[in-house]
Amino acid sequence: MKNQKARNLAISAIFFALLLLELFIPNIGNIYLFPAMPAVTTIPLTIAIYSVLLGARAGMGLGIVWGVVSMFLAYTRPTSLVSIFLFQNPIIAIIPRALSGYLAGIVALKNNRLYYCLSGLISSLTNTVFVIILASVILNGNQELLAHLGHTNGNLLVLLTSALFFNGMLEAIFSAILAPIILKPLIKIIQYK
Numbered sequence: 001m002k003n004q005k006a007r008n009l010a011i012s013a014i015f016f017a018l019l020l021l022e023l024f025i026p027n028i029g030n031i032y033l034f035p036a037m038p039a040v041t042t043i044p045l046t047i048a049i050y051s052v053l054l055g056a057r058a059g060m061g062l063g064i065v066w067g068v069v070s071m072f073l074a075y076t077r078p079t080s081l082v083s084i085f086l087f088q089n090p091i092i093a094i095i096p097r098a099l100s101g102y103l104a105g106i107v108a109l110k111n112n113r114l115y116y117c118l119s120g121l122i123s124s125l126t127n128t129v130f131v132i133i134l135a136s137v138i139l140n141g142n143q144e145l146l147a148h149l150g151h152t153n154g155n156l157l158v159l160l161t162s163a164l165f166f167n168g169m170l171e172a173i174f175s176a177i178l179a180p181i182i183l184k185p186l187i188k189i190i191q192y193k
Contacts, residue, residue, distance in 0.1 A: 007190070008054055015050040015062060022046060023069050030079070033170075039079070040167045041127075045175040045182075047097070048104040048123035052116060052183055053190065056105030063101030067094030086135050096130030111187065113180040120179030121172050128168035132160045 022029025022043050029046075030039035043066060051059025071094065074087035087093040104123035108115045136157035 011053055015046065016065065018046055019043065019062060019066060023073065040170050042174065044100055044124035044127050044171060045120055045178055047101045048120040048175055048179050049182055051101050051105035052108040052119050056102045059101030059105040060098045063097040064094055067097035085139060086131065089138060092131060092134045092138060095134060096127045099130055100127040113184065116180035116183045117176045120175030124172040124175040128164060128171065132157065132164055135160055
């Protein structure tokens with residue numbers, strides 16, 4: 001029991017440090033493929049792997065850390081006007097990321113590649129879908145955001161979906177492919193005594 005607590009603490013420290021590196025070092029956690037387009041984020045993969053290793057509640061905790069740091073960065077060094085609007089709001093910044101970690105841990109019911117793949121996919125899609133839905137509900141009618149997206153009158157849900165769909169699909173595919181590739185050997189190493 002004592003060894004397991006120490007192991008879990010060490011894993012948590014490593015993933016917390018990895019998350020901070022992804023958030024603070026440009027083009028590691030948020031990769032900008034095209035100018036003026038939202039970044040493709042690799043962070044859901046990190047959250048999914050952590051959730052599989054330590055469970056849904058731990059994944060939710062790391063997701064909350066991701067959300068809080070994202071909100072901090074939106075205030076201190078925003079990358080775009082869209083990130084200011086979206087991620088300075090604690091509901092939009094934290095809830096999708098917390099759910100991303102929680103649901104990724106719940107999906108990983110069995111120790112096999114299919115569940116690892118689903119965990120990566122769910123982590124990424126949950127973040128993207130909930131950011132779009134919550135932003136559409138909370139920021140509906142925000143003329144400044146609509147103007148920045150190129151429309152003065154439009155449905156924010158449709159505009160955000162069209163703006164984030166490509167990135168969200170890339171993230172989901174990336175996470176779904178890499179999660180089982182990383183998790184299989186990692187679990188063997190962690191379980192080795």
